Amino acid sequence: MEFRILRKRLGIRAGSGESIAVPHPDARGLLVALLLEEGRPVPADVLVERLAEPSGGPDPAAALTRAVGAARLSLPPGRLVTENGGYRLVLAEDDEFDLSRFRALAARARRLRASDAAAALADYERALGLWGGEPLGDLPAARAMDATRRALVGERGQVREELAEVRLSQGRPSGTAGRAEEHRSLAADRHAAAGRLRADAGRRRT
Numbered sequence: 001m002e003f004r005i006l007r008k009r010l011g012i013r014a015g016s017g018e019s020i021a022v023p024h025p026d027a028r029g030l031l032v033a034l035l036l037e038e039g040r041p042v043p044a045d046v047l048v049e050r051l052a053e054p055s056g057g058p059d060p061a062a063a064l065t066r067a068v069g070a071a072r073l074s075l076p077p078g079r080l081v082t083e084n085g086g087y088r089l090v091l092a093e094d095d096e097f098d099l100s101r102f103r104a105l106a107a108r109a110r111r112l113r114a115s116d117a118a119a120a121l122a123d124y125e126r127a128l129g130l131w132g133g134e135p136l137g138d139l140p141a142a143r144a145m146d147a148t149r150r151a152l153v154g155e156r157g158q159v160r161e162e163l164a165e166v167r168l169s170q171g172r173p174s175g176t177a178g179r180a181e182e183h184r185s186l187a188a189d190r191h192a193a194a195g196r197l198r199a200d201a202g203r204r205r206t
Contacts, residue, residue: 001076002096005032005139007132014076015094024070026051026063029140031071034080034089035097036148041088049144098130099152105130106159109166117166124163131156 001020004011010028012020022028033050034042042050048060057063068087072080079090091097105127112120135156139149164174 001092002098003031003035004098004130005035006098006102006130006135008134008137010138012074020074022071022074024067024074025138026067027070027074028138030064030067030087031080031089032136032138033140033145034087035099037089038097038100039089039091041083041086043084043086047087050142051140052142052144054141054143102127102130102159103155106155106162109159110162113162113166117170121163121166121170124159124166127159128156128163 001015002011002013010022010032012022012031014020022031029051030047033047044061044064048064051064051067052060068080081088081090105123109120109123109127112123136149136152139145139152167174
C-alpha cells in the first residue's frame with residue numbers, strides 16, 4: 001500500500017493501484033497521527049490529546065472510538081489493530097510512505113552533494129516534489145500537534161535551503177526565499193488546518 005500525508009488530503013492506495021477513500025475527517029486525522037509513528041503503537045490517551053479540537057469537544061474519547069471505527073471501515077482488515085491500550089497502524093515492508101520517501105531522498109542528496117551535485121540536485125527536487133501546495137492538510141489541528149507541524153515544515157525548509165545551495169554551486173538561480181518563506185508557509189498551513197477543522201465540525205453538527 002501507499003500512504004501520502006504531505007499534500008492537502010491523506011492519500012491511500014492499495015497494492016492494486018486502487019485509491020482507498022477515507023471520508024471521515026477524524027479518521028483521516030487518526031491515520032495521519034498513526035502514520036507518523038511508522039508502525040509503533042500509540043496509547044489511546046495520547047491519541048485523544050493529538051486529535052482533540054482546539055476549542056474542546058464534548059467527549060474526546062468517544063470521538064476517538066468513532067474515528068477508529070470509521071478508519072477500519074476504509075482500510076483492509078487487520079491494518080488498524082488494538083494494542084497495549086492503544087492503536088497501531090500495521091505497515092508492511094513493501095508499503096510506501098511519502099514522508100519516509102522524502103527523508104530518504106534528502107539523506108541521499110546530502111551524501112551526494114560533494115561527489116555528484118547533479119544527482120543531489122535531482123534527489124532534492126524529487127523530495128520536495130512530494131509536498132503539495134497545501135501540505136499536511138489532514139494533520140490534526142490539535143495543539144498537541146503544533147510541534148510536529150513545525151518540525152515537518154522545518155524539515156522541508158532545510159531541504160529547500162540545501163537545494164538552493166546546490167543550485168548556486170552549479171551557477172543556477174537558488175529558487176527559494178529561505179526561512180522567511182517557511183515561516184509564512186507554517187502560518188498558512190495552520191490557518192488552513194483551523195479552517196478545515198471548523199468546517200468539519202460544522203458538518204458533524206448538521
